[in-house]
Amino acid sequence: MITQIARFFRIMRYIPSRFARLSDERGTAVVELALILGLFGPPVLLGTVEVSSLLYSSIEISNAAHAGAMYGMMSSTYAEDTSGIQTAAKQEATDFGASLTATPSIYYVCSSAISGTQYSTQTLANAACTGSGNHSLEFVQVVTSAPVVSPVVVPGFASTITVSGKSAMEVEE
Secondary structure (H helix, E strand, C coil), X not given: CHHHHHHHHHHHHHHHHHHHHHHCCCCHHHHHHHHHHHHHHHHHHHHHHHHHHHHHHHHHHHHHHHHHHHHHCCCHHHHCCHHHHHHHXXXXXXXXXXXXXXXXXXXXXXCCECCCCCECCHHHHHXXXXXXXXXXXXXXXXXXXXXXECCCCCCCCCCEEEEEEEEEEECCC
């Protein structure tokens, strides 16, 4: 029994020197970084995927509206070609296929107040646009929209979001 007690005290004498290396704080930052990235990394990565998908879809749908307006602005004949405008928009955003809707409309404004009152017919615009150098201008506007399915499913959030785009251009006479 005495030998066991002596052996215990001999071992206890070496314990502080053996564990002194454990009190060294080198490498703790790496361990903390690994823990933090393990906890917060996946949500940040999934959020980045979600936002980038919505951003890409938004740009594509806005470009489709612009392509439709570009088609319609070539002349009054093209501005009235609803199916041609819709086809131009859908060809620009092939990722959305038939789910993309393109709604063209024509409106008129006075040249002195382009951002002012919009008129539904050229006759109304001509009657309102009085004065020297003030005349009616024809504009074509295309509004596009499509449902975008979220690549990341999060409970409590919508899995489908409708994204829209809008473009208006003056019709060349």
